[in-house]
Amino acid sequence: MNLKQLSELLGLSQTTVSRALNGYPEVNEATRERVLRAVKETGYRPNKAAQRLATGKAGSIGLVMPTAPGHQSDVHFGEFLAGLGEEAVRHDFHFVIMPADPDDEVAALRRLAISGNVDALFVAYMRGHDPRLAMLKSLSMPFVVHGRSFGSEPDYPYLDIDNEAAFYEAARLLLQLGHTRFALMNGPAHLDFAIRRRNGLIAALGERGLELADDCTSHTVMSDEEGLIAMERFLQLAERPTAILCSSTVLALGAIRAVNQAGLKLGENISLIAHDDVLPLLKPENFSVPLTTTRSSLRAAGVRIAQRLIGTVKQAGPFPEQELWKTELIVRASTGPAPQS
Amino acid sequence: MNLKQLSELLGLSQTTVSRALNGYPEVNEATRERVLRAVKETGYRPNKAAQRLATGKAGSIGLVMPTAPGHQSDVHFGEFLAGLGEEAVRHDFHFVIMPADPDDEVAALRRLAISGNVDALFVAYMRGHDPRLAMLKSLSMPFVVHGRSFGSEPDYPYLDIDNEAAFYEAARLLLQLGHTRFALMNGPAHLDFAIRRRNGLIAALGERGLELADDCTSHTVMSDEEGLIAMERFLQLAERPTAILCSSTVLALGAIRAVNQAGLKLGENISLIAHDDVLPLLKPENFSVPLTTTRSSLRAAGVRIAQRLIGTVKQAGPFPEQELWKTELIVRASTGPAPQS
DNA sequence: AGTGGCTTCCAAAGCGCTTTAAAATATGTA
DNA sequence: TACATATTTTAAAGCGCTTTGGAAGCCACT
Structure with a gap:
């Protein structure tokens, strides 16, 4: 079942059906209801690839997962991902994860960006003078960096802890x-x-x-x-x-x-x-x-970054470009006075 | 830079360029070289969405990540993902991760499948009499299950340990x-x-x-x-x-x-x-x-499942449908004779 | 010269959606 | 009633790729 069939079934044009589905105002409320009912009955689902091709939007945020045969998986990564996911699920976004050799992150990121599979990028494991920044800026695709890049002008969107x-x-x-x-x-x-x-x-x-x-x-x-x-x-x-x-x-x-x-x-x-x-x-x-x-x-940071990323893609109001979170110093038993020697 | 522009630049038809790129035989070797060189120079990359629309293939495998605000992230998940990734990167595949409430996995899986964003599905956290099996079978999309479903006929593709x-x-x-x-x-x-x-x-x-x-x-x-x-x-x-x-x-x-x-x-x-x-x-x-x-x-299992999934999508030979791995019993110091009481 | 068989290339038709520009219809005003 | 203005609908043009169904060119062979 595709849009064409659905519109024929309804005796409407594809345009009208498409508009009814996407909440455009220039369609009669009665018609919209009729369309919506037909969608329910037929179980019609728009083809994402076609939608993406037509709009350029993918409903997904991209990230590079460093991995290699010897490369030991990182708990921090999983925890952060959980945070991203927690927020993404609220907005029906998903992730496109591009696995990449840790030495190949710049190229992998570029591939991901131009793949057309993602609307926004998330970048982590920042380095000093990180070469990805220049690339990202040239990309005209929204992105948020987790961390910062020491030695680079802090004029890019980031979330970091102090x-x-x-x-x-x-x-x-x-x-x-x-x-x-x-x-x-x-x-x-x-x-x-x-x-x-x-x-x-x-x-x-x-x-x-x-x-x-x-x-x-x-x-x-x-x-x-x-x-x-x-x-x-x-x-x-x-x-x-x-x-x-x-x-x-x-x-x-x-x-x-x-x-x-x-x-x-x-x-x-x-x-x-x-x-x-x-x-x-x-x-x-x-x-x-x-x-x-x-x-x-880390998880809270993931949630927040997902918020900013998704918000930007959906053009839902402005977000602060730079955020620096304070850490808490919590004293427990592993610290004590210096031993007398 | 798109195919049309590239082909005009080369004075060839889109057809020929497309074929040259995808390794079809009916194109002169000299022309193919010329095309390849032009691709290098211009940095042309085919638009994935268009490719997907035309072919129906997405070059990606989908999986559901259980997550929720209270839901504590699972180290096992991250480790498994690393295994999947390790293999995926070899074949230029990526993942589409659909975050979902743990209680909503069936629906999330279905959404993912019909989204048209993935060529194959990976399913984990299997339950006894898992309702996802019936759904997966009805889907006509390749999938591999990690684990099995106790009480269900074992006639689906799985990888499990004994x-x-x-x-x-x-x-x-x-x-x-x-x-x-x-x-x-x-x-x-x-x-x-x-x-x-x-x-x-x-x-x-x-x-x-x-x-x-x-x-x-x-x-x-x-x-x-x-x-x-x-x-x-x-x-x-x-x-x-x-x-x-x-x-x-x-x-x-x-x-x-x-x-x-x-x-x-x-x-x-x-x-x-x-x-x-x-x-x-x-x-x-x-x-x-x-x-x-x-x-x-767990990571090895991830690698193997990715192999099977990607292999199936690429129609690269038959894979065993069911695999049951033996575990190793490794004796260290936490076991000893029963205390006399 | 005519025929058939290769190899190499191309025009054009999709894939399923969105969106522009315009047409048809309804509504309001003089 | 006539005309201008809103409202609702539509045809058709893309988006960038793959692929079908030919066509052109070239060669060898009768």
Whole structure:
């Protein structure tokens, strides 16, 4: 059943039927009712491909999912997607997910954009000086970035959390507790959030005349294994750090294993603050020693970004172009006064 | 740049250019080269919507993502998706993800199918007597089910692991170790895998004249909280179970917290075997007491299902309709002889 | 020269929808 | 009643691609 058949059945033109369905005003209310009833009876559904071809709109937002045989899947990604989905389902939008090699994200994004399959783009895993920004701007397709790109003019639509402030505040707390030897377990060095969190920590240390040593910094994929390895390395240093800032509760998971294996007590011998993306699987309050965290819900960010994206496509009022969310610093048991040594 | 412009530029007809691009034989090799070169230079990309309208093929596979404001995102889903993606990227396929309320999956699936946005469907979270099967069969669109539907004729294409055998074998091991009081921490009772795993356990117990008590069975969402709660309940029973079968390492995470809090030792006072979906985040060997598990990679299943789905769409040879993977029983430290009481 | 068979190319007809421009009909006003 | 103005409907032109059904050109063979 297509539009032509339906209109013949009704003795109307395709135009009128199409208009009746799409809520145009220039159609008699009685006719509209008649059309709607016929649609119900026949189970007619407009062909999306044709609709898309005619309008250029697809009712979908596109995103690139980094993946590769060796590439370990990222809980953060899933959680964020859940947020996007929660909002999308309210507006009958869907996603087009383009899987792509992590080294090929620019090209994948371009392919996705020109595929004509999506109305808007969502972009994550931002890097410093991210090359995708220039491409996105040249595209004339709405997009929202999750995060920012350090070193680029912040003139693009984004939603980010204040990573610098988060780790600055976290470091301040630890400084107040008397800690002087800090370590940082961070995400991959090229990623924007990693750069900013590091800067936040360095700024706080700088105010006290302290520095962040290179051998007290690790930049890795945020898996628990890497957390374990990094922490083991820190613990073997002559001047062992007593205060750890950690970019994810996933990293913290491994880090804490290392702490336990070394026979140390979290919150006593060693203090740790992790950033908490509010992953359902990894609640900081459920750790054997509940974790002090900087918190911001990844899922909430997903919801908000979907709102902005869909709103823009539907031209539903203006949205703020740039949003910077504050994180919350939540003190639990993994932080304590610096040990006397 | 569209086909018309490109063909004018080349002084060829649209037909010839289209054929040159799609590898049809009736075009001179020299002309084809010329076309290909022009494509490179101009950066021409065929409009997908038009292609789809003309061919009816979309180059994408559809799936429903259960989501709702309260609905906690599922690590298993993300991991599986990564597997699908890994394969899809090899064939330039993408996904169309339709977010849907978990109670609305049938309707969502139908919407997705008739949307014309997808060539094939992937279906998961199978239930006993799943109503989606009948709908899928009536659809004349290729699909593959992950899991099976207990109580339905197994005449649909699926990939499943042998859940019954997995828990049967796991229970046998614990029986051999002398355990007699068993408990089961399972997924939601209506889901197929939960039904089968329970059956596997009951079968093994039955052979020894044992039964699975109702108060030693929990069916919950597979979160660590629920694991904690269930285990706490088990531990308060007068006849405390000493052998636990657990449907996910996520549940085990919470369960083990309860065990620790009760001052019990895993592998001594209480033995536990969990099913391991090989989540990167939750490696059983990294638990403080490494976990004995039944193992089967969710991600590998994703890859395989994508293969079958894409292969079918591309008509690339026949695939087995039904596949049942064996799980591996891997013994680590969380299982030990039944305590003498 | 005429015929048949290849190879290579093309014009044009869709695919199913939206939308423009115009026609038909209804309504209001002098 | 006649005319201008609203309201409602329509025919037809796309959107950008694939594919059908020829046609043109070329060759070899009678």
